[in-house]
Amino acid sequence: MEQLYSQLADCIEFGKINQAAPYPPQFKGMPGADELTQQLLAEGASAGDILSKALIIGMEKIGVKFRENKVFVPQVLMSAKAMSTALVYLKPLFAQNGSDRKGTFIIGTVEGDLHDIGKNLVAMMVEGNGYEVIDLGTDVTAEKFMAAGKEHPDAVIGMSALLTTTMGNMEKIVREIKAAEPNRKVCIGGAPVNDAFAKKIGADSYNPDPQGVVEFLNAMAS
Amino acid sequence: MVTTYTPVTYRFTLEELNIEVEPIYKLMGFDPDDVHEPFPEMIQNELAILAPYCNIQGGYVLVEPVELQDKTIIINGVTFEVGKKVTRYLKNSQRMALFTCTAGEGISARSKQFMDNGDMLEGYITDVIGSVIVETAMDRIHNYIKNEYSLMGENTTNRYSPGYCNWSVGEQFKLFSFLPDNFCNVSLSESALMHPIKSVSGFIGLGTDVKFIEYLCDNCNSTNCIYRNLK
Ligand code: B1M
Numbered sequence: 001m002e003q004l005y006s007q008l009a010d011c012i013e014f015g016k017i018n019q020a021a022p023y024p025p026q027f028k029g030m031p032g033a034d035e036l037t038q039q040l041l042a043e044g045a046s047a048g049d050i051l052s053k054a055l056i057i058g059m060e061k062i063g064v065k066f067r068e069n070k071v072f073v074p075q076v077l078m079s080a081k082a083m084s085t086a087l088v089y090l091k092p093l094f095a096q097n098g099s100d101r102k103g104t105f106i107i108g109t110v111e112g113d114l115h116d117i118g119k120n121l122v123a124m125m126v127e128g129n130g131y132e133v134i135d136l137g138t139d140v141t142a143e144k145f146m147a148a149g150k151e152h153p154d155a156v157i158g159m160s161a162l163l164t165t166t167m168g169n170m171e172k173i174v175r176e177i178k179a180a181e182p183n184r185k186v187c188i189g190g191a192p193v194n195d196a197f198a199k200k201i202g203a204d205s206y207n208p209d210p211q212g213v214v215e216f217l218n219a220m221a222s
Numbered sequence: 223m224v225t226t227y228t229p230v231t232y233r234f235t236l237e238e239l240n241i242e243v244e245p246i247y248k249l250m251g252f253d254p255d256d257v258h259e260p261f262p263e264m265i266q267n268e269l270a271i272l273a274p275y276c277n278i279q280g281g282y283v284l285v286e287p288v289e290l291q292d293k294t295i296i297i298n299g300v301t302f303e304v305g306k307k308v309t310r311y312l313k314n315s316q317r318m319a320l321f322t323c324t325a326g327e328g329i330s331a332r333s334k335q336f337m338d339n340g341d342m343l344e345g346y347i348t349d350v351i352g353s354v355i356v357e358t359a360m361d362r363i364h365n366y367i368k369n370e371y372s373l374m375g376e377n378t379t380n381r382y383s384p385g386y387c388n389w390s391v392g393e394q395f396k397l398f399s400f401l402p403d404n405f406c407n408v409s410l411s412e413s414a415l416m417h418p419i420k421s422v423s424g425f426i427g428l429g430t431d432v433k434f435i436e437y438l439c440d441n442c443n444s445t446n447c448i449y450r451n452l453k
Contacts, residue, residue: 022259022260023258023259023260024258025258025259069251072250072251072252073250073251073346074250074252074261074343074346074347077342077343077346078260078343080342080343081342081343084340111413112411112412112413112415113413113415114415114419115419116334116337117345117346117349120337120342120345121342124342163385163391163413163414163415164385164390164391164392165391165392165413165414165415166413166415168413169413
């Protein structure tokens with residue numbers, strides 16, 4: 001079984017979706033995330049174990065490589081594709097047993113801003129690292145963040161902004177959330193955002209990349 | 223008195239622009255000499271079918287006189303707070319082309335549809351191609367301006383956009399006040415976001431003594447800026 005976990009982790013890291021996929025070339029003809037996940041389940045592995053012993057390991061490796069500029073967005077998205085393939089089998093099992101997830105993360109791009117690639121990348125990495133993700137999309141108001149927060153009282157809220165003008169909205173939203181729920185954890189990111197800005201507006205964390213968000217959430221969850 | 227400027231507009235088909243893959247690879251972060259499948263094939267396939275999703279248009283108004291001060295540029299009573307860097311780059315401009323250009327709404331809609339269906343990689347590829355389309359279209363317009371004015375003995379600067387080089391993105395409101403409403407189908411939201419998303423705006427300086435200066439990326443810490451080492 002351990003061998004299968006490690007093979008699956010490699011498939012996630014290198015974006016090997018299924019046996020038929022010709023990419024990456026070094027995995028040609030080998031089983032991919034699809035077949036290995038099914039095989040693990042057939043051999044009695046739990047969804048939680050597949051998540052923690054394979055998917056999270058693979059996603060963490062690609063997340064670190066991305067942070068270190070060793071791979072770029074397309075390769076991360078290949079990994080995401082492989083991960084989604086595995087999650088197709090695991091999600092129904094998580095629904096039966098919610099505790100397999102490490103926690104819940106609510107994410108959205110702030111009001112006035114329509115950029116979504118960076119936000120999607122963060123959402124996908126967080127999901128691949130074992131969290132349930134509630135993606136509110138783009139142009140998200142304080143009310144929408146807070147309504148989602150009510151439904152998920154323990155969730156951490158994450159916000160993305162790509163323009164300096166929408167950073168103003170981010171400040172407004174963070175302040176509104178913190179005024180209503182001082183203990184709610186909020187993290188922020190996006191190209192023009194930085195640590196000093198996070199401190200100024202009262203956000204709990206700024207992360208320049210998705211892996212940083214995962215590490216922040218892991219620290220909160222532990 | 224309200225001054226109206228005569229707008230000049232262009233339309234392009236995707237085919238006319240002859241999009242190259244190198245800037246697409248670069249914007250994705252790759253070294254163009256070291257890109258592996260499936261990405262080149264996916265990009266080629268997408269480029270081959272993207273034409274019907276494009277509505278590529280752009281244009282400019284030529285404004286004069288322009289008054290350049292230490293950190294500001296004054297055009298027809300409107301003061302642009304462009305900052306020291308941009309005034310330096312636009313030094314000696316006698317007139318300026320205030321431009322906008324777009325690849326159209328369809329590309330972002332297609333990219334979003336991919337993403338909504340969970341096809342993030344396909345959505346990202348479409349998105350990046352859209353960015354390269356609008357930049358390539360603007361390169362063409364820039365060249366037309368350059369060629370036209372060089373016949374009259376004038377030079378052209380590089381192009382500069384609100385949101386770069388410490389020039390506030392909010393200054394686009396002033397820029398758009400010089401353009402006809404909904405010029406080239408581009409509009410500006412309250413938060414200074416252009417619609418369609420794949421749009422750019424900015425200034426090009428013209429004059430006998432202006433210089434074309436390459437983007438000085440070494441002095442800037444924005445590591446994944448679209449202009450970084452692209453030109
Ligand atoms: C919750 O916690 C977290 C944690 C991390 C988080 C997070 C949340 N959210 C994101 N992250 C982080 O993780 C992700 C993965 O690493 C990252 O997400 P990103 O979304 O940053 O990254 C994506 C995966 C890929 N990145 C992108 O897709 C954006 C790349 C850059 C180069 C960029 C591009 C490609 C474009 N642009 Co423009 N563009 C830039 C960008 C420069 C940059 N440094 O990012 C940025 C965003 N653009 C900028 C500007 C100014 C503009 N752009 C414009 C136009 C364009 C293009 C059309 C040419 C093109 C496409 C734009 C688009 N939205 O599709 C204009 C606006 C367009 C509009 N519709 O209004 C225009 C206004 C310029 C103009 N006047 O024409 C700048 C905004 C800064 C500001 N001052 O507001 C900019 C940062 C460039 C710069 N100056 O360095 C991280 O930020």
